[in-house]
Amino acid sequence: MNDPQLRETTITSIQQAVASLFGLSVDELKQETSRRVVAVPRQIAMYLAKQMTDASQSEIGRHFGGMHHTTVMHAIAKMEAQRRTDSALDRVLSKLLTSLSHH
Numbered sequence: 001m002n003d004p005q006l007r008e009t010t011i012t013s014i015q016q017a018v019a020s021l022f023g024l025s026v027d028e029l030k031q032e033t034s035r036r037v038v039a040v041p042r043q044i045a046m047y048l049a050k051q052m053t054d055a056s057q058s059e060i061g062r063h064f065g066g067m068h069h070t071t072v073m074h075a076i077a078k079m080e081a082q083r084r085t086d087s088a089l090d091r092v093l094s095k096l097l098t099s100l101s102h103h
């Protein structure tokens with residue numbers, strides 16, 4: 001099962017996939033803005049980074065322009081809670097998880 005041909009999912013590959021899906025640049029995802037058009041995709045990317053990598057919350061925060069680990073923790077908790085009640089968000093997350101895990 002440990003196929004060396006399979007690329008490990010990285011925070012960078014997650015950022016690229018999320019940015020692409022939402023029509024943003026990776027740099028925009030890293031900006032400290034509360035604009036919903038950027039904040040939600042950023043929270044999605046942080047959530048996926050926690051699900052798909054071994055990175056700590058502090059490490060994830062560093063990949064997003066130096067965000068504090070509590071900001072990352074909040075994003076992850078928010079996405080977990082919202083995913084249970086928002087079927088559109090759940091579909092987006094499932095689509096990203098599937099596409100990123102088949103790289």
